[in-house]
Amino acid sequence: MIEASAPGKLYIAGEYAVVEPGHPAILVAVDQFITVSLEKSEHVGSITSFQYGNLPVLWKRENDRLVLDKRENPFHYILAAIRLTEEYAKEQGKELSFYHLTVNSELDSSQGKKYGLGSSAAVTVATVQALCRFYGITDNKNVVFKLAALAHLSVKSNGSCGDVAASVYGGWLAFTTFDRDWVSEQQEQKNVKELIEMEWPHLSFTPLTPPKDLxxxxxxxxxxxxxxxxxxxxxxxxxxxxxxxxxxxxxxxxxxxxxxxxxxxxxxxxxxxxxxxxxxxxxxxxxxxxxxxxxxxxxxxxxxxxxxxxxxxxxxxxxxxxxxxxxxxxxxxxxxxxxxxxxxxxxxxxxxxxxxxx
The missing domain is CATH 3.30.70.890 (GHMP kinase, C-terminal domain)
Incomplete structure (x- = not known):
């Protein structure tokens, strides 16, 4: 069993402007988490989330591509994270496998209401981290952020990925986002591994230490x-x-x-x-x-x-x-x-x- 947890986030300052490359925001990671568990399986895999009534979504493989048995599903971010991370693993010679993936979230209220703590970012980050460990590939913060950011952009392209950064880096963080147009252009020419190894224009992470009286x-x-x-x-x-x-x-x-x-x-x-x-x-x-x-x-x-x-x-x-x-x-x-x-x-x-x- 492999487990990975990612914290939720809150913006402190810089909202809306942060969606523009190079414009700073300050965020914090908070001590409520989404945990993703992976357990190796044979022939068939599943995705279970306690947020969606514990009903597993079953999937199979067709030519190494993950294919869902259900036509509609609430797991867009998880699926995007799986697709990008497995593509990255294949480029490093890893053989794709089956597993049962379980998601457990503390980022919503007991009645299922969202607190606005960045659950989609946290579940993306935790899924990437768990899969990196499952396939035995590096899960350093830079790699995890870029894989999670690419997964996020494939689902919803209007965010800054500041919530992803907070989930990856933790603590108090100053952040500026990358040039999304540049990343999109590079995706057409480079594989995932090459893109992750490149410097992304305007992207920056600066850990901050809060004053003791704050x-x-x-x-x-x-x-x-x-x-x-x-x-x-x-x-x-x-x-x-x-x-x-x-x-x-x-x-x-x-x-x-x-x-x-x-x-x-x-x-x-x-x-x-x-x-x-x-x-x-x-x-x-x-x-x-x-x-x-x-x-x-x-x-x-x-x-x-x-x-x-x-x-x-x-x-x-x-x-x-x-x-x-x-x-x-x-x-x-x-x-x-x-x-x-x-x-x-x-x-x-x-x-x-x-x-x-x-």
Whole structure:
């Protein structure tokens, strides 16, 4: 039995701008995980997910290609991860095999509601890691990220893959995405192994160390949102005012880079200042595009946090899901959480997950 786990994520700053190559965002990995288990089998394999009623999807092989027995299935990310990783394994002379793959997720509520913690990225990363170990090929972070990113792009091409990066690298992370057009062009000319060994333009990962007095608090509004749909909306609307979008990108870049410097200097007050700045940038972009990023519930979450001297904003695409608060000390948190509960906002007792492996 082979197991691999990948953590969920939350965006701290830089949302929407991060989908453009070279524009930074800050994310954290959180200590809730998706675990993928692989067990070798003969003649037939299966995929089982506890998120989908434990019903296995059976598959067979036709000319080394994985073929599902069911026409419709909810496992797009898993299947994309399998396809890319097995292609990579074959290029290294590995013989493809059968296995039972089981997925277990902590990233959703007990009622099956999504918290917005990046479950599709985490399941992709965990699947890639498990298969690399199963086939005895390297699963260093750079390889896992690029395989998971290629799998993600084949399913949903409008994201930055920042959630994939957080799941791979863990901890606090500054990230800039790659040039997707360049990767697509290279895919037509290179095999998977060659593409993974290349430098991808604009792609960067910078681990950050939070100041010792910094405290991250997470609130969930109970309204799951679709990241891909929201990004699609913004992409469509931004074409109507290209100048406003370019201004947003430049101001977001300046804001997040200043925040990264504040992390490096251990300056919590400056981090808080830039969190508030980033919130205003997102609100302005929301106004310009008529896309709701900060819902009324997220606005209440932020307003209440500010009353307790926390710097708050929506996390990720917005439209519901989570808000984050940065505090400079630990006082007042219980009062905030109590007030949140009265408003139907749930404090998620998550901690930043820092990977200890190389």
């Amino acid at each position: 405290r991250l608090v997470i609130g969930w509004t109970g309204s799951p949102a679709s990241t891909s749909h929201l990004v699609d909306e913004v992409t469509t609307k931004r074409r109507q005012d290209a100048m406003a979008y370019e201004t947003f990108l430049e101001e977001s870049r300046r804001c997040v880079n200043t925040m990264i410097q504040a992390f490096q200097e251990g300056n919590v007050e400056e981090i808080q200042h830039q969190i508030r700045n980033n919130r205003q940038l997102l609100l302005k972009m929301s106004q310009d595009t008529s896309v709701t990023i900060e819902t009324p519930a997220l606005s209440r979450l932020c307003k209440m946090a500010e009353e307790f001297n926390g710097a708050a904003k929506s996390s990720g695409a917005g439209g519901g899901d989570c808000g984050i608060v940065i505090f400079n000390r630990k006082e007042g948190l219980l009062s905030l959480i109590t007030d949140w509960e009265k408003e139907g906002i749930t404090n998620l007792p998550l901690h930043v997950y820092k990977k200890t492996d190389a």
